[in-house]
Amino acid sequence: MFPGATPPIAIRLFNVKKHFKDRDVEALGGVDLEVAQGEFLSLIGPSGSGKSTLLELLGDIGDEGGATEGEILIEGKTPQELRRSKGxxxxxxxxxxxxxxxxxxxxxxxxxxxxxxxxxxxxxxxxxxxxxxxxxxxxxxxxxxxxxxxxxxxxxxxxxxxxxxPPLLLMDEPFGALDDLTRKSMQMLLLDIWSKTRKTIIMVTHSISEACFMSDRVVVLSHRPGRVVRLIPIPLDRPRERSMTETKAFARICGMVREALGSGGGSEEDTSIKE
Ligand SMILES: Nc1ncnc2c1ncn2[C@@H]1O[C@H](COP(=O)(O)OP(=O)(O)OP(=O)(O)O)[C@@H](O)[C@H]1O
Ligand SMILES: [Mg+2]
Structure with missing residues (x-):
């Protein structure tokens, strides 16, 4: 690809809704999203906003079938085709x-x-x-x-x-159970793996700083039923270095995510979101 050229779209979600019939829960309320090939994308949102549900729909691993409405295409495949091809x-x-x-x-x-x-x-x-x-x-x-x-x-x-x-890596709070030091070293490790393999990565996290430090873009989801409140591009250079988290630019970016969470994606009282 030519430098500066836009990478092709790997994943398209069009008005994806999920209603769990057995519990009558509206988990996703119409998600529209495009993810570029090789992009590192984080999903953040309050507890219950449908982040895991979204990953389950992408991977076709939900126990209640696929999306209730809308369309998902990954590398031109439906989630079912993607799972069958171990994609x-x-x-x-x-x-x-x-x-x-x-x-x-x-x-x-x-x-x-x-x-x-x-x-x-x-x-x-x-x-x-x-x-x-x-x-x-x-x-x-x-x-x-x-x-x-x-x-x-x-x-x-x-x-x-x-x-x-596989071209796609789905990660649901992969470092959520680790202590802070281990978590930070795992973040660097994952960034290193990503730069060597150029996988498309979609990572769910509850940590604002983790999302901003690692991603190309951060998707902020609203309270249930989850919708995209904001898509925030992270304009930090690659490779990312830990010292970047000490800069004013980084604080500003984290502030934008926090604000988006406050304006529909969560509240100050939402204890699931960490700095
Ligand atoms: N298999 C299921 N059957 C019925 N309801 C479900 C099922 N899976 C999830 N839900 C409901 O859908 C909503 C979204 O759940 P989900 O696990 O996707 O949220 P989440 O954003 O990942 O939350 P957390 O941050 O706490 O992990 C919740 O209200 C949950 O109870
Ligand atoms: Mg979850």
Whole structure:
């Protein structure tokens, strides 16, 4: 692509609504959004604004079917087609690793589920290079998840999401359960992975500073039923450096997100939103 050229659109959401019939809950009230290929996009909004629901719709993993109304296209595919073609990886707040499998076996699972025809040695090579990329020392590869720290478990979960090399990574509060220091180092790690792999990333977070520090754009959702209140571009240079969070420009950007949350996406009392 030519420098400055606009990257193609990877994801289009048109008036996406979700009504959970069994509980009669209107979770999403008509979401319109376009995400560019290779973009790092964060979703922020009050608790219950439908952030996880939106990721579930993109990944076609909801237990109540797809969108009630509207249209979702990802790389020209419906969410169902995307799931069948293993077109995305997903990471949750809890690593959701299988406790009875070691690190390496957990990372092999996507190959098994996909009935991959990639030769076993190639599968092992790919896992090894990803485990190296996330900085998990070899010593820990034969460990069971419970023998790892929270940060290490999330590293493994990220590897597992990437082994099939999908173009899209969905992340639902991936660092929400980590302590502050580990969280910051995981943010740098994810930015590094993103710059090396150029995946499209959609990350849900409750942290204003995390969203602003990492993303190209921040999507602020309203109270339930969730709608896009504002789309805020983050004009900070890449690669991002921690010192950027000390600048006035950064404080101004965080202020814009906070204001958008206050004007429909949350309130000062909303304890789910962190600075
Ligand atoms: N499977 C389901 N069945 C019925 N209602 C659901 C289901 N999943 C979510 N909901 C409802 O939809 C609304 C949005 O939930 P969702 O989990 O998407 O919010 P969220 O923005 O991710 O919240 P949080 O920040 O607390 O994680 C909530 O009112 C929730 O109770
Ligand atoms: Mg959620």
């Amino acid at each position: 995305y990886g997903i990471v949750f707040q809890d690593s959701t690793l299988f406790p009875w499998y070691r690190v390496f076996e957990n990372c092999l699972l996507p190959f098994r589920i996909a009935k991959s025809e990639l030769p076993k040695e190639e599968q092992a090579k790919r896992i090894e290079s990803l485990l190296e990329m996330v900085g998990l020392d070899r010593k820990f590869w034969p460990y069971y998840p419970k023998e790892l720290s929270g940060g290490m478990q999330q590293r493994v979960a990220i590897v597992r999401a990437l082994v099939l090399d």
